Amino acid sequence: xxxxxxxxxxxxxxxxxxxxxxxxxxxxxxxxxxxxxxxxxxxxxxxxxxxxxxxxxxxxxxxxxxxxxxxxxxxxxxxxxxxxxxxxxxxxxxxxxxxxxxxxxxxxxxxxxxxxxxxxxxxxxxxxxxxxxxxxxxxxxxxxxxxxxxxxxxxxxxxxxxxxxxxxxxxxxxxxxxxxxx
Numbered sequence: 001x002x003x004x005x006x007x008x009x010x011x012x013x014x015x016x017x018x019x020x021x022x023x024x025x026x027x028x029x030x031x032x033x034x035x036x037x038x039x040x041x042x043x044x045x046x047x048x049x050x051x052x053x054x055x056x057x058x059x060x061x062x063x064x065x066x067x068x069x070x071x072x073x074x075x076x077x078x079x080x081x082x083x084x085x086x087x088x089x090x091x092x093x094x095x096x097x098x099x100x101x102x103x104x105x106x107x108x109x110x111x112x113x114x115x116x117x118x119x120x121x122x123x124x125x126x127x128x129x130x131x132x133x134x135x136x137x138x139x140x141x142x143x144x145x146x147x148x149x150x151x152x153x154x155x156x157x158x159x160x161x162x163x164x165x166x167x168x169x170x171x172x173x174x175x176x177x178x179x180x181x182x
Contacts, residue, residue, distance in 0.1 A: 007047040013044050013048060015091070017060075020087075032059040032063065054142060061077065071144075103131075103155045107155060108125050111123040120138075120139055123136060133179050134178050137175050140173055148167045151165045160182070164179070
């Protein structure tokens with residue numbers, strides 16, 4: 001990988017494929033992931049290229065959720081990824097702070113959190129109300145549902161209830177999310 005490659009870092013890889021999908025990765029899925037560059041029989045790599053990451057997401061959707069609509073399958077992977085990240089070293093370290101900060105402050109800081117998962121998709125947040133935030137992201141690939149599910153789960157983790165995440169994907173790979181809660 002060159003220094004200019006768009007990369008997804010180990011935190012996201014471990015959170016989804018090692019923690020969240022533990023026990024659910026079939027031999028067929030493991031082989032498909034290995035063909036895309038993620039060999040789960042070896043230690044988690046420090047990073048995957050953006051293209052390999054999205055190819056692996058496609059394989060996971062095809063193998064784990066073949067009957068779900070693609071967007072819903074991506075959304076479920078996003079939820080699972082956030083749950084999985086909460087089980088990593090960093091997730092366990094930051095879990096108390098996430099609850100303490102609450103949904104509003106955690107969601108306003110999401111663009112800073114992106115820096116620990118990738119090097120290519122900056123985002124910007126705008127507070128719309130005390131219980132609503134808009135997040136604009138420059139690159140969600142062809143899978144806006146992954147971040148949608150991840151944001152839902154993150155808001156719940158931070159103590160929010162009645163969480164709703166609406167996504168606008170009018171200019172791929174850019175997407176805008178409006179997260180609201182009670």
